[in-house]
Amino acid sequence: MANPGFTVARTAQSAISTNKVLKNTYLLLAATLGFSAITAMLSLALAVPPWAYMASVIVAMVLGIFVLPRTANSSAGIGMIFLITGLLGFGLGAILSMYLALPHGPQTVGLAFGGTATIFLGLSGYALTSKRDFSFMGGFIFAGMMVVMIAIVANIFLQIPALSLAISSAIILLMSGFILFDTGRIARGEETNYIMATYGIYLSIFNIFVSLLQILGIMGDD
Amino acid sequence: MELFLKIAAAAVFILMLFYLWPAYKHWQEHGPKAQKGDWQAALLPLGAVVVFVIVLIMAVR
Numbered sequence: 001m002a003n004p005g006f007t008v009a010r011t012a013q014s015a016i017s018t019n020k021v022l023k024n025t026y027l028l029l030a031a032t033l034g035f036s037a038i039t040a041m042l043s044l045a046l047a048v049p050p051w052a053y054m055a056s057v058i059v060a061m062v063l064g065i066f067v068l069p070r071t072a073n074s075s076a077g078i079g080m081i082f083l084i085t086g087l088l089g090f091g092l093g094a095i096l097s098m099y100l101a102l103p104h105g106p107q108t109v110g111l112a113f114g115g116t117a118t119i120f121l122g123l124s125g126y127a128l129t130s131k132r133d134f135s136f137m138g139g140f141i142f143a144g145m146m147v148v149m150i151a152i153v154a155n156i157f158l159q160i161p162a163l164s165l166a167i168s169s170a171i172i173l174l175m176s177g178f179i180l181f182d183t184g185r186i187a188r189g190e191e192t193n194y195i196m197a198t199y200g201i202y203l204s205i206f207n208i209f210v211s212l213l214q215i216l217g218i219m220g221d222d
Numbered sequence: 223m224e225l226f227l228k229i230a231a232a233a234v235f236i237l238m239l240f241y242l243w244p245a246y247k248h249w250q251e252h253g254p255k256a257q258k259g260d261w262q263a264a265l266l267p268l269g270a271v272v273v274f275v276i277v278l279i280m281a282v283r
Binding site for chain 1: 224227228230231232234235236237238239240241242243246248249250253254255256257260261263264267268270271272274275278279281282283
């Protein structure tokens with residue numbers, strides 16, 4: 001016969017562990033976003049050229065694919081995630097300086113920033129309060145990401161503005177789906193590594209911000 | 223420099239495709255199937271995001 005006391009203790013332990021991952025994820029997310037803001041300001045102050053954005057994204061992606069998963073279970077993972085997010089922030093500064101130089105640039109940047117924060121907080125709040133399992137979206141999201149990757153590679157060389165707009169719109173939808181998917185997984189205790197959880201949510205926020213900036217820049221006649 | 227960066231970016235994105243492939247296969251084959259009402263619950267916030275982005279576009283025009 002199952003021991004009900006043991007089951008309750010196990011359930012409580014699991015809930016505490018899930019809450020710990022959730023708390024650590026949001027603390028690390030706040031710290032990495034703050035660090036990105038600092039490196040973006042540094043990049044703005046240094047007036048780095050636009051190609052620095054692409055160079056930073058390339059290095060950050062390589063580190064994210066090859067190094068972060070190997071270091072995520074050790075303290076080195078913390079340093080690695082700060083390096084990656086710092087690099088992405090530094091690259092972001094290069095494109096922010098381009099947007100800020102436009103006639104309505106500061107307004108566009110402000111709207112993209114506020115819009116990203118609203119989308120992230122709204123979706124996270126929804127995923128945490130609804131307690132729904134969004135894992136069924138996994139196959140759909142990853143298939144969508146692969147299609148978008150192929151379109152991005154094509155548009156690196158084709159440089160078609162309409163395709164660029166379509167890619168940005170698709171990225172916002174897919175990253176919104178990722179926020180629901182990732183937050184749901186953390187809330188249900190399926191993600192136990194807060195460094196990888198932070199990296200996933202950070203990338204979603206970063207991609208939504210860059211895509212929103214691009215959409216508002218194109219549609220705002222600037 | 224520009225062309226070199228474009229080629230490097232394309233190479234990294236193609237690498238990312240290979241990185242995503244196992245995750246895609248895993249979620250396609252072993253991921254849970256949607257229950258009744260699941261898609262509705264997911265499409266509701268995603269629809270709200272679309273409406274919100276349209277409002278932001280209207281604000282900059």
